[in-house]
Amino acid sequence: MKIFAKIQSLDRRYIYIIVALSIIIPLLIPFNSRIDTTKPTEDVYQMIDSFAGKPNKAILMNFSHNASTLAELFPMEVAVLRHCFERDVKVFTLCFMPDTAPLVDYAINTAKEDFPNIKAGVNYCNFGYKPYSLFLPILLGMGENIAEAVEIDSEGRKLENLPIIEGIKNYDDLNLVIDFSASSSVFSWVTYARAKFGANVAAGVTAVMAADNYPYLQSGQLIGMLAGIKGAAEYEKLVDVFATQQREFSKEIIKEEIVPITGDHPIYGDKIPYKFKKARIGMNAQTVAHLMIIIFILLGNIGYFANRKKGGKK
C-alpha cells in the first residue's frame, strides 16, 4: 500500500510536466481524428448559410471577451468569418471592451488574407469598440435603426455612407447576432434583442459557459451554439466540407466526411492553411489531455480509497 501513499503525495510539478507532455506530443505528431458535428453548431451554420448571396441579410458578431480566452473563441470567430467570406454573407463586428478591439481586427485580418476580393464597408464592416455604457443603448437602438445607433465604424466613417448598410436597417435584416463570450453576456442579447425585436441570437461560448445555455437552446431563445474548442473544430469542418465547395448543408454528407488535417486527401489535400484547422489540431491534444485527467481522477480515487481502507482497518 506504500505505492498509494506515494501516489497521494506526488509533487505537483511532476503532474505539470505530464500535463505539458500530454499536449505537446499530440501537437507535434498530428493524426487524423473524427470530429462529429452536433446540432447546436449545425444550426448556427445553416442559419448563416441561408443568408448566402442575399444583400438584404446580414449577421452581427459581437466579441465579448479578451485575450485570455482566445484559444477557444478565436478559431470559431475565424471560422465564422471565413464562412461569411466564402458564401458572400454580409457581416458586422462589434465590441464593448477596449482590449477586445484589437482582437476583432486580428480575427478579420486572419480570415481576410485568403480573400483578396473581400472589402471593408462592402462585404464586412467593423463597428469597432464602443464604451460599455453604450451596450444597452446600441443593442436596443439597432432594433430601430442600425446606422443611427452605431453611427460610425472603426475607421470613423459614417455608417449611412457605406455600401454595406444598403438594405440593412434593423434586426429584421441583421437577422442573426452571435455573441462570442466567456461570460453570460449572451443573456443580454436574449433578454432584449430577442424578446423585444425577435432577433435570432446564437452563442459562441467558452466551454465553461456551455452547459448553462441548454435551457435557452431548448426554448429557442438561442438558435444555436458553438461550445469551446470542440464547437470551433466542428465549424471549421462544416466550412471545409460545404462552404469552400459552395455546397448546401447535408446531414448525410457531414456524417460520412472525415476532413484530414495532415494533408493527404484528394479534395482538401494541403489546401487547408494551418490557421483554418487550428481547432481540429487542438482537438487531438484535447483527446489525450482528457484521458490523462480521467486517469488522474481514477488514480487519485484509488489511492484515496486504499488509504481509507487501511485507515479503517487500524
Place this chain on the structure above:
Amino acid sequence: MTFEMISNTVAALFTLAIFSFLYKENPVYRFAEHLLVGVSMGYALPLVYKNAFIPFVYRPIFLEHKFILIIPALMGILYIFRFSKNLSWLSRYPIAFGMGIVGMGVPMSMNSSVLVQMRTAMLPIDSLNGVIVFIGTVTILMYFFFSKAHKGVYGKITNIGIWYMMVGFGASFGYTVMARISLLIGRIQFLLGDWLGLIK
C-alpha cells in the same frame, strides 16, 4: 531574422515568463505581471478617445453645435471626483443617470429568464425526457424554497433536486476541464507552431 520572427520571439519570451510561475514565484514573472496590468489599462485611453470622445462629445458639440450636450459631458466629468474625499458625492450623478435604464430590465429579464422558461417547461410533456426535465425543474425550484424546512416528504422531494443539480454540476465540470485544457493548448500551439514552426 525577419520582423515577424522577432515579434514572435518577444511574445514567446513573455509567454515563458508567465509559465515560470509554475515552478515558483520569481522576479521575471512579477515583472511580466505588472507590465500586463499597465499595458491592458493603457489600451483604453486612445480607444475611448477615438471611438467615444470624438464621435459623441467633440463632433456633436464643436462641429454640429449641439450645445445642450455640454450638460451630459460635464456630468461625465464628475466621474473623476469618485476618489475625492469631500466631493465624491458629485460622481453619483453620472452613475445615477446610467442606472435609470434598469427600469427596462425589470420586465425584460423577468420575461426571458422566468416567463419564457416556465412556458417551455409547461409545454405538453409527450416524451420520457420531457417528464424527466419537468420533474427536475420542479424539484430544484422546491429545493430553493427555503421558507419551508426540508424535512419529511418535502425533504425527500427536494433531495431529488439535489441529484439533478449534481448531474448539472458534473456537466459543467466536464466542460470546464475542456475549457482549461483548451487555453493551454492555445499557448502551446503558439510556442510550437507560430514561434518554432514545428506544427504544419
Place this chain on the structure above:
Amino acid sequence: MKRQIPLMIVIILGFLFVGHTFIPHKYSIDFYDWFISWTKAISPFAVALGVMSLWMVHGTKVTRKAPNWQYSLVTLVALVFTAFAGFMWGTNEGTPFMWLFKNVQLPMSATMFSLLAFYISSAAYKAFRARSPEATVLLVAGIIVMLGQVPIGAMISKWIPETATWILNVPNLAAKRGIMTGVGLGMTAVSLKILLGIERTYLGGGD
C-alpha cells in the same frame, strides 16, 4: 441632498423606462432618444475611473517607496507608454500600439489563464474524490461529458457521445433551468429594489 437627488434621478428615469417598455408612444420614443444621446456624451468619461484607480494604487507605492515599488513603476510606465503609442501613431493594424497588443498583452493575458489547465489537472489528481454518492454522480457525469466531447469517446463506444448529449439535454437542462429561474427572480427583485430606492450601494458610501 447629496444622496436624495441622484436617487430621485434613478427612480424617475427607471419608471419612465418601465413605461417606455410597454408604451410605444411618440413621447416615449422621444424620451428614449434624448436618454441615448446624453448617455453617449457621458460614456467616454467613465474610463477615467479605471485609469485613476490604477494610477493611485501604484503611484502611491512608488512615491512612498513601498516594498517592491519598482514593479509598480513598471505598471505606470507601461500604462503611459501604451496610451502614448495609441495617441501618437494610431490604433490600426501595423502600428506600434497593435504590435504591443499582439506581442505583449495578448500572449501574457492568454498564458495567465492557461495556467488554470495545470491547476485543474493537479486538482483532478489530489482533490476530486468520490467521497459521497452525490460527489460520485458529479464525477461520473463529468467524465462522460469529457469523453463525449473528444473523438476517442465515439471510438470507445457510440454510446458515450450519445449519453453525454443526453446528460446535457435532459438532466443538465432541468438543473440549469431550475437554477436560472431562481436567479432570474432574484435579479428582478434586485432591479426592483434599485428602482424603488431600497438598494443604494451602487451610489457608494458617505452621506
